[in-house]
Amino acid sequence: MGAGHAHRLYRQGNSPVHALPPHTKLAAAFAFVVVVVSTPREAMWAFAVYAVLVAAVAAVARVPAGFLLKRLLIEVPFVAFAVLMPFVAGGDRIEVLGLSLSVNGLWGAWNVLAKGTLGVAASVLLASTTELRELLLGLQRLKLPPLLVQIASFMIRYGDVITDEMRRMRIARESRGFEARGVRHWGVLAKSAGALFIRSYERGERVHLAMVSRGYAGSMPVIDEVSASGAQWSRALALPCAALVVCLLGWML
Amino acid sequence: MHVPDGFIDAPTSAATGVIAAGALAVSLRGARRELDERTAPLAGLVAAFIFAVQMLNFPVAAGTSGHLLGGALAAILVGPCTGVLCVSVVLLMQGILFADGGLTALGVNITDMAIVTTVVSYAVFRGLVKVLPRRRRSVTIASFVAALLSVPAAAVAFTLIYAVGGTTDVSIGKVATAMIGVHVLIGIGEAVITALTVGAVIAVRPDLVYGARGLQQRLKLRVGGELVDAPDAAPAPAPAAARSHRPLWITGLVTSLVLAGFVSFYASASPDGLEKVAHDQGIDKTEKEHAAAGSPLADYGVKDISDARLSGGLAGVIGVGATVVVGSGVFWVVRRRRSAAEASASSTGSAA
Amino acid sequence: MTVSSAAPVPSLEVSGLAFAYPDGHQALFGVDFTIHRGERVALLGPNGAGKTTLVLHLNGILGGGTGTVTVAGLPVGKQHMAEIRQKVGIVFQDPDDQLFMPTVREDVAFGPATAGIKGPELEQRVRTALERVGMQDFADRPPHHLSFGQRRRVAVATVLAMEPEILVLDEPSSNLDPASRRELADILRSLDVTVLMVTHDLPYALELCPRSLILSDGVIAADGPTGELLSDEELMRAHRLELPFGFDPRSVTTSTRH
Numbered sequence: 001m002g003a004g005h006a007h008r009l010y011r012q013g014n015s016p017v018h019a020l021p022p023h024t025k026l027a028a029a030f031a032f033v034v035v036v037v038s039t040p041r042e043a044m045w046a047f048a049v050y051a052v053l054v055a056a057v058a059a060v061a062r063v064p065a066g067f068l069l070k071r072l073l074i075e076v077p078f079v080a081f082a083v084l085m086p087f088v089a090g091g092d093r094i095e096v097l098g099l100s101l102s103v104n105g106l107w108g109a110w111n112v113l114a115k116g117t118l119g120v121a122a123s124v125l126l127a128s129t130t131e132l133r134e135l136l137l138g139l140q141r142l143k144l145p146p147l148l149v150q151i152a153s154f155m156i157r158y159g160d161v162i163t164d165e166m167r168r169m170r171i172a173r174e175s176r177g178f179e180a181r182g183v184r185h186w187g188v189l190a191k192s193a194g195a196l197f198i199r200s201y202e203r204g205e206r207v208h209l210a211m212v213s214r215g216y217a218g219s220m221p222v223i224d225e226v227s228a229s230g231a232q233w234s235r236a237l238a239l240p241c242a243a244l245v246v247c248l249l250g251w252m253l
Numbered sequence: 254m255h256v257p258d259g260f261i262d263a264p265t266s267a268a269t270g271v272i273a274a275g276a277l278a279v280s281l282r283g284a285r286r287e288l289d290e291r292t293a294p295l296a297g298l299v300a301a302f303i304f305a306v307q308m309l310n311f312p313v314a315a316g317t318s319g320h321l322l323g324g325a326l327a328a329i330l331v332g333p334c335t336g337v338l339c340v341s342v343v344l345l346m347q348g349i350l351f352a353d354g355g356l357t358a359l360g361v362n363i364t365d366m367a368i369v370t371t372v373v374s375y376a377v378f379r380g381l382v383k384v385l386p387r388r389r390r391s392v393t394i395a396s397f398v399a400a401l402l403s404v405p406a407a408a409v410a411f412t413l414i415y416a417v418g419g420t421t422d423v424s425i426g427k428v429a430t431a432m433i434g435v436h437v438l439i440g441i442g443e444a445v446i447t448a449l450t451v452g453a454v455i456a457v458r459p460d461l462v463y464g465a466r467g468l469q470q471r472l473k474l475r476v477g478g479e480l481v482d483a484p485d486a487a488p489a490p491a492p493a494a495a496r497s498h499r500p501l502w503i504t505g506l507v508t509s510l511v512l513a514g515f516v517s518f519y520a521s522a523s524p525d526g527l528e529k530v531a532h533d534q535g536i537d538k539t540e541k542e543h544a545a546a547g548s549p550l551a552d553y554g555v556k557d558i559s560d561a562r563l564s565g566g567l568a569g570v571i572g573v574g575a576t577v578v579v580g581s582g583v584f585w586v587v588r589r590r591r592s593a594a595e596a597s598a599s600s601t602g603s604a605a
Numbered sequence: 606m607t608v609s610s611a612a613p614v615p616s617l618e619v620s621g622l623a624f625a626y627p628d629g630h631q632a633l634f635g636v637d638f639t640i641h642r643g644e645r646v647a648l649l650g651p652n653g654a655g656k657t658t659l660v661l662h663l664n665g666i667l668g669g670g671t672g673t674v675t676v677a678g679l680p681v682g683k684q685h686m687a688e689i690r691q692k693v694g695i696v697f698q699d700p701d702d703q704l705f706m707p708t709v710r711e712d713v714a715f716g717p718a719t720a721g722i723k724g725p726e727l728e729q730r731v732r733t734a735l736e737r738v739g740m741q742d743f744a745d746r747p748p749h750h751l752s753f754g755q756r757r758r759v760a761v762a763t764v765l766a767m768e769p770e771i772l773v774l775d776e777p778s779s780n781l782d783p784a785s786r787r788e789l790a791d792i793l794r795s796l797d798v799t800v801l802m803v804t805h806d807l808p809y810a811l812e813l814c815p816r817s818l819i820l821s822d823g824v825i826a827a828d829g830p831t832g833e834l835l836s837d838e839e840l841m842r843a844h845r846l847e848l849p850f851g852f853d854p855r856s857v858t859t860s861t862r863h
Contacts, residue, residue, distance in 0.1 A: 036259070123348065150293035155346065183312075200301060208295065
């Protein structure tokens with residue numbers, strides 16, 4: 001699960017999706033996923049329609065299919081779980097290709113795969129069309145507690161700096177002939193982690209000094225604010241609204 | 254172990270979202286108490302640290318490697334409230350920026366990975382630090398046990414959430430066994446790394462280890478050839494915090510013990526624990542028949558437990574039992590040794 | 606001493622400043638000096654001389670010892686803290702510590718925005734400050750995408766945006782390649798603010814600052830024209846200050862200009 005944390009999903013572009021204010025996109029992605037999760041799993045056609053909707057948004061945003069699909073790999077651990085489900089779940093069983101599979105397990109696997117995949121796809125679309133900075137502004141606009149937004153903002157600002165320090169420490173270790181090969185080398189790695197913590201904390205203190213020196217007294221000034229027009233909101237919410245219609249049909253049919 | 258969308262049903266996701274929001278609100282206020290106006294930059298940097306350290310690979314054997322989850326480490330190093338905030342922010346950012354963990358599952362992920370791990374580990378840690386003799390090694394031991402328990406505790410929390418709102422009908426017994434069995438193993442790795450890391454920090458900057466601030470000795474000043482006690486340097490938040498967290502760690506300790514009991518109950522309920530873990534992890538893919546099959550969605554769990562208890566489980570019992578035995582064993586031994594150690598403790602406390 | 610009698614109120618006046626850290630380590634033992642408006646002064650001293658401690662007193666981050674610091678006639682103390690911090694602009698050594706906001710523009714805006722400036726005036730301040738350091742084209746970049754020299758220049762801009770009375774730079778030339786070093790020198794020369802530059806880099810001090818102070822063991826050990834101080838081998842040796850190999854301050858004449 002550790003893989004893939006580091007690389008950013010954002011893709012530069014000037015599509016209509018890129019141009020939407022960040023908080024409308026956050027709200028839309030979230031609402032879409034909620035709708036997807038609430039859809040009954042038996043309405044298989046509904047998930048197909050959702051997939052078409054996501055593909056349509058990806059096309060408008062000019063996010064290539066390959067990019068989207070590659071990112072879905074993040075799901076792999078749960079795909080493994082889903083694959084196992086028909087074998088371990090209880091309930092009626094059917095024979096498929098000589099294997100005894102649980103009907104409920106198959107439904108469960110389908111449910112997790114379909115909803116999880118659509119969820120990841122929505123998140124990827126959000127992240128690939130919205131800059132980091134914009135996402136923070138969007139969260140701020142959506143009334144996330146300011147302190148939380150600030151912590152997130154500092155984390156993003158210094159994530160690369162700290163990761164870089166960690167990389168330099170690794171190079172320093174390797175230059176002296178050390179290579180972690182097994183459990184007995186954990187002590188050295190943990191010492192690096194400890195040193196990294198101390199550096200991070202001390203940097204935090206220095207950053208605080210620099211902030212205080214420029215007049216900080218406990219609250220961050222609001223420098224940028226984002227706003228959205230009604231038209232932008234309706235464009236962003238088109239996706240979850242369409243999905244909602246599908247979902248309701250799914251419950252009724 | 255980032256839960257994706259669709260794994261937990263919508264009402265339960267919403268409920269965990271409410272729990273997470275409430276806990277975050279409490280933590281926001283608590284963090285201000287722990288760090289005052291320095292909260293934003295310091296918590297931000299610690300979050301960046303957690304984020305980075307999750308990418309530090311610890312090789313296990315033959316090409317496999319693990320990494321730190323960081324909840325226990327954060328709680329011990331910067332305090333439970335700041336710890337909850339840091340890990341939550343990391344999870345939030347992973348969800349939004351890297352599509353790691355579903356958006357609707359944020360509540361679930363924050364509840365089990367940020368809140369349960371930090372609170373349980375901090376409670377266990379404080380409890381042990383109080384009981385153990387006042388020296389540095391105790392902090393390392395306490396970190397070990399705290400991290401060891403925090404990971405299975407998260408697995409228990411996940412299992413509970415799953416029991417309420419799981420969308421698949423794999424029985425809770427099986428989920429509990431697989432989750433907890435595996436997470437006991439992960440917990441051992443987490444415990445070793447956390448203890449070593451805390452040990453490394455405490456060797457250099459003992460003042461930075463939030464959970465161990467009470468262990469510092471009073472500062473001595475040389476004034477005119479005589480050693481005198483320094484005046485209190487700054488209104489350090491640690492002693493006050495330690496006092497006000499007393500109820501917290503007691504409840505936490507009790508909770509974790511209750512949770513551990515619950516775990517062993519479910520774990521022992523599984524008919525063939527070790528096999529099941531192996532199976533669920535894909536090691537033994539060919540096996541088909543299962544003793545505990547046959548509980549439909551409506552009443553999963555109950556029926557399963559009643560007949561499974563007879564067979565008795567292995568992996569869960571071994572894993573969780575070992576954890577509990579180690580934990581309580583340390584408690585017990587230490588409590589007995591404590592009176593003897595008390596005399597020497599002050600002289601060996603802090604040497605920096 | 607280059608005391609200009611024209612300026613009635615000095616930009617910075619430090620008198621009798623002594624300070625000990627809570628751990629008992631005493632760093633300052635009675636520091637006195639005055640810097641007049643428009644001067645560019647270098648504060649030289651070996652490691653551990655108390656330079657950083659002194660700098661942190663100038664805007665009231667450290668305090669509680671004896672002595673006074675006065676900025677443009679305003680004593681540094683609790684009651685004027687916001688004003689003092691606006692008047693004393695400190696550029697810290699590591700620009701990564703100084704640039705904590707997600708984009709350059711927001712970082713430059715942070716100081717004035719905290720002081721309550723908003724809207725077009727804020728934009729104007731940011732633009733002017735970035736133009737003064739030649740970084741106006743980088744406003745929307747995240748700081749970690751800039752080179753080290755560019756980050757140092759933006760760090761100067763973040764402080765200039767507050768329109769300070771005195772600019773305090775901590776080791777401004779550290780980690781800069783020769784070109785960035787010269788660019789920064791050009792920028793500093795072009796500014797019409799009072800500058801106090803804390804540095805080990807003696808040629809840089811000579812290039813930029815007509816006057817120097819030597820801080821050693823917590824007191825001002827010397828105060829005079831930079832060229833003269835650097836030529837005084839006895840003095841330099843006594844305070845662990847060494848010129849780079851082959852550098853002769855007597856052969857350099859730039860410091861007398863401006």
